[in-house]
Amino acid sequence: MAEGIRADKLSVVKQRQTILDSLSFSISPGVLTGLIGPSGSGKTTLMRTIVGLQIPTKGGLMVNEKSVGSSALRSEIGYVTQDPAIYDDLTVEQNLAYFAKLITAPKQSISNVIKAVDLEPQRRQLASTLSGGQRARVSLAIALLGNPSVLILDEPTVGLDPVLRQKLWKLFSNLAKNGKTIVISSHVMDEAERCEQVLLLRDGKLLWQATKANLLKSTSAHSVEDAFLKLVGDKK
Amino acid sequence: MIYHISAVLATSQRILRQLSHDHRSVALIFLMPVILMSLLWWLYSDNDAVFDRIAPALLGIFPFTIMFLITSITTLRERTNGTFERMLVTPIAKLDIILGYTLAFGLLAVIQSLIASSVAIFFLDMNVAGPEWFVVLIALLNALVGTALGVFVSAFAQTEFQAVQFMPALIFPQFLVCGLLLPLDQMPDLLESIAYYLPLTYAVDALQRVVSEVDLSKEAWRDVWVLGAFILAAIVLGAASLRRRVK
Numbered sequence: 004m005a006e007g008i009r010a011d012k013l014s015v016v017k018q019r020q021t022i023l024d025s026l027s028f029s030i031s032p033g034v035l036t037g038l039i040g041p042s043g044s045g046k047t048t049l050m051r052t053i054v055g056l057q058i059p060t061k062g063g064l065m066v067n068e069k070s071v072g073s074s075a076l077r078s079e080i081g082y083v084t085q086d087p088a089i090y091d092d093l094t095v096e097q098n099l100a101y102f103a104k105l106i107t108a109p110k111q112s113i114s115n116v117i118k119a120v121d122l123e124p125q126r127r128q129l130a131s132t133l134s135g136g137q138r139a140r141v142s143l144a145i146a147l148l149g150n151p152s153v154l155i156l157d158e159p160t161v162g163l164d165p166v167l168r169q170k171l172w173k174l175f176s177n178l179a180k181n182g183k184t185i186v187i188s189s190h191v192m193d194e195a196e197r198c199e200q201v202l203l204l205r206d207g208k209l210l211w212q213a214t215k216a217n218l219l220k221s222t223s224a225h226s227v228e229d230a231f232l233k234l235v236g237d238k239k
Numbered sequence: 240m241i242y243h244i245s246a247v248l249a250t251s252q253r254i255l256r257q258l259s260h261d262h263r264s265v266a267l268i269f270l271m272p273v274i275l276m277s278l279l280w281w282l283y284s285d286n287d288a289v290f291d292r293i294a295p296a297l298l299g300i301f302p303f304t305i306m307f308l309i310t311s312i313t314t315l316r317e318r319t320n321g322t323f324e325r326m327l328v329t330p331i332a333k334l335d336i337i338l339g340y341t342l343a344f345g346l347l348a349v350i351q352s353l354i355a356s357s358v359a360i361f362f363l364d365m366n367v368a369g370p371e372w373f374v375v376l377i378a379l380l381n382a383l384v385g386t387a388l389g390v391f392v393s394a395f396a397q398t399e400f401q402a403v404q405f406m407p408a409l410i411f412p413q414f415l416v417c418g419l420l421l422p423l424d425q426m427p428d429l430l431e432s433i434a435y436y437l438p439l440t441y442a443v444d445a446l447q448r449v450v451s452e453v454d455l456s457k458e459a460w461r462d463v464w465v466l467g468a469f470i471l472a473a474i475v476l477g478a479a480s481l482r483r484r485v486k
Contacts, residue, residue: 017486054328058486072484077330088321092257104249105329129260145325 006152007031007184008053012062015048015207022048024207025062030186030200032152035179037198038188039227045207046188047085050155053186054082066153067184078106081146083156087138091131095122095141098130099148108149116144119174121167136163143171154178154185160194172197192228203231210234246331250339254313255346268309268347272301272355280363287364294365295450296419298355298374299442302348302382304410310344310389311402318393323481333478341386341474348382349375369449373459377449380466381442387473394480413439418447438469 008030015023023045030036038046051057052064055072064071067079089098099113117126120140125133130141143159156175160168179185179199187198195201201218203210211218211234215227224230258265276294283290317323326336352375359365360374367374392409396402414420416430417439423431434440445462452459 056324056328056484058484060486074330077328080328082325082328084321084325086321088325090253090257090322092260093253097253097256101249101253102325102329105246105326105331107245 006067008153008186009065010062011064013049013052013059013064014061015045015052015057016060017048022207023052023059026209027062028202028209028212030184030202032182032184033179034200035176035198036184036186036200036202037195038186038202038204039192039195039198039231040188040190040204040210042190043206044190044204046190046204047157048207049204050082050157050186050188053153054080054155078149079151080153080155081148081151083142083146083154083159085157085161087135087142089130089138089141089145092129094127094129095133095144096126098141099144102145103148106149112148112150116147119147120144121170136167139163140167140171152183154183156185156187158188158190160187160189161191192226192231195227201227203227203234205231205235243330243332243335246335247338247342250331250336251343251346254340254343258343258347264309268305269351269354271305272298272351273358275301276355276359276363280359287366290363291366291450292447293419294359294363295367295374295446296417296443298352298359299377299381299446300414300417300419300439301355302351302378303385303439303442304406305351305385306344306348306382307385307389307392307410308403308406310340310386311393311396311405312389312399314340314390314393315396315399315402319397327481327483333481333483334474336481337387337390337474337477340390340477341383341470344386345379345383348379348386352378352382367450368453369451369455369459373449373455374446376463377442377445377466380463380470381438383470384438384442384466384473387470387477390477391473391480413437416440417443419443438466441465441469 010026010028013023013026014021038049040046048057052059053066053071055076066076069076096113099116103113117123120143122137122140122144125137130138139159139162146154160171175185175187198215200214202212218227218230222230222233224233276297279294279297280290356371356374360367360371392405393402396405416426416434423434441462445459448456448459
């Protein structure tokens with residue numbers, strides 16, 4: 004059975020505006036994949052479509068060989084929204100305990116994810132008293148609960164300090180190595196340097212899908228940002 | 240299965256935990272009805288008959304209004320801060336969320352009604368000919384209608400300011416035509432007909448009956464069933480208002 008994510012001419016139109024325009028791509032498990040593009044390029048809509056919140060207007064989108072939005076997929080996907088969707092009036096541990104119960108994750112996984120995102124000292128702290136970066140990590144920890152096979156992370160490292168960002172990218176890389184299908188969006192081109200595979204998105208269109216090495220080689224660029232600019236220039 | 244008991248319990252536990260961190264809100268929920276009842280008692284201290292007529296009805300109206308407000312704002316917050324979406328990508332059923340809310344706020348309503356009724360009956364000498372527990376039951380049912388209705392209307396508000404505006408739109412008209420200010424049979428025909436489609440009418444009728452009837456009449460029990468039907472309808476509407484997927 005083919006695991007991972009597969010899109011076939013996927014389009015999303017909202018209020019007569021085309022947000023995603025006939026995207027076809029595939030993302031395999033075990034490959035750290037970056038969804039890179041400027042703000043407004045359709046990254047969040049694509050991620051919402053993958054997790055089943057957005058209904059595709061046309062085309063197909065399969066996750067682990069199941070149609071997106073199917074109830075069977077709900078326990079297989081971990082999702083981090085751009086703004087941390089957590090309860091401010093609960094502690095870190097209480098936030099995690101609630102979502103662990105919804106997905107019937109074992110209690111032990113709460114401690115594991117707290118450790119993974121380095122929030123042990125803040126475990127019993129109210130989320131409202133945490134810094135922006137700490138709140139983002141609570142949101143990430145919730146997505147990691149239950150060991151989902153697919154992780155969809157919408158700008159999970161925005162606003163974090165460089166040391167922590169490096170630590171989290173290492174965590175993402177390890178998760179991918181362990182066979183997870185992992186998609187991380189970012190509007191910061193530098194972040195793409197850490198990905199093995201890159202999907203470049205602009206104005207709802209897929210500019211490029213390749214491994215980072217292939218992208219740089221094909222465009223004769225030195226960085227992903229350079230490659231992006233060359234591709235945009237070519238399209239014009 | 241359309242609902243999962245563990246998710247319902249987890250959701251209600253989570254809501255109660257959230258409230259436990261907000262001492263001011265908890266104090267307002269439990270004390271405001273008592274303060275308002277005391278004010279009413281003071282206002283009519285020379286006219287016990289008026290207090291006895293109005294006070295039981297207010298015991299039903301307070302939990303309805305308070306729970307409607309709290310739920311509509313709390314639910315709207317969940318819709319706007321993304322936690323609803325986060326819940327909806329998990330295996331939780333939409334009904335689990337509404338039932339979780341209903342259970343949590345229902346529990347608060349029981350405590351609120353017990354405090355308010357006890358104060359009204361034992362300290363303010365409110366005369367109730369029928370069983371006192373019936374007053375608490377009606378107050379609880381009213382709170383549950385308010386809770387489920389609050390979830391439903393939050394779907395039509397984009398800001399907390401808009402959510403609050405639903406109170407004059409949905410609660411005040413019911414208050415005016417529920418039979419407290421003017422008996423139903425003395426109202427213009429159209430208003431009387433409309434009143435029979437509103438839950439507060441049945442709550443006030445039940446509470447006015449328990450004040451004057453030693454044994455609960457068939458009509459008092461009819462009011463209970465009608466309120467139960469309103470709760471069920473509001474829960475279904477509330478669950479329908481949660482959209483797991485958008486176009």
